[in-house]
Amino acid sequence: MTPTKIAAGQAFPDLRWNAVGGGEVHPREGAGWRALVVYRGKHCPLCKSYLTTLNGLLDRFRSTGITVAAVSADPIEKAQAQIDECGWKFPVGYGLTEQDMRTLGLYISTPRSAEETDRNFAEPGVFVLNPQGDVQIVDVSNAPFARPDLSSLLDGIDFVIRKDYPVRGRA
Numbered sequence: 001m002t003p004t005k006i007a008a009g010q011a012f013p014d015l016r017w018n019a020v021g022g023g024e025v026h027p028r029e030g031a032g033w034r035a036l037v038v039y040r041g042k043h044c045p046l047c048k049s050y051l052t053t054l055n056g057l058l059d060r061f062r063s064t065g066i067t068v069a070a071v072s073a074d075p076i077e078k079a080q081a082q083i084d085e086c087g088w089k090f091p092v093g094y095g096l097t098e099q100d101m102r103t104l105g106l107y108i109s110t111p112r113s114a115e116e117t118d119r120n121f122a123e124p125g126v127f128v129l130n131p132q133g134d135v136q137i138v139d140v141s142n143a144p145f146a147r148p149d150l151s152s153l154l155d156g157i158d159f160v161i162r163k164d165y166p167v168r169g170r171a
Helices: 045-056 058-063 076-086 098-104 150-163
Strands: 033-038 066-071 125-129 135-140
Touching: 033 045, 033 150, 045 058, 045 066, 045 076, 045 150, 058 066, 125 150, 135 150
Parallel strands: 033 066
Antiparallel strands: 033 125, 125 135
């Protein structure tokens, strides 16, 4: 099944997920610029590395005025274990459903074995929302090897903010 693509410039869907440690990851809620990183789950070493890099850039994201969060299909136990191991300082949501994945236009994969994970999971996605809650930047991949470089992404968002750069790729 081909995912439904979220269009640049459209309102981000009103989705929310429970966050490890309490509260929610709710990208539409709040003010300012927001970035949501969808990751495959605890089973993915590339996700661990990517989100650890994000954690290292967190102060730069915040000083640019961008709130960062992540979410996966993992249950709370796996998400909590990952935070305990990695020390990520941004909100991490858990319990991303297959319907949520479809709504976000993500690719969905099935586990290759029980050792990998015990449920279908989303392939990576990055969504940057502008202060109006619209999708300013979207990057969806069908594999863990293709993701935006986080420093370049941050530089690009900074440019968009400073230059009041419009949403691109609407057609």
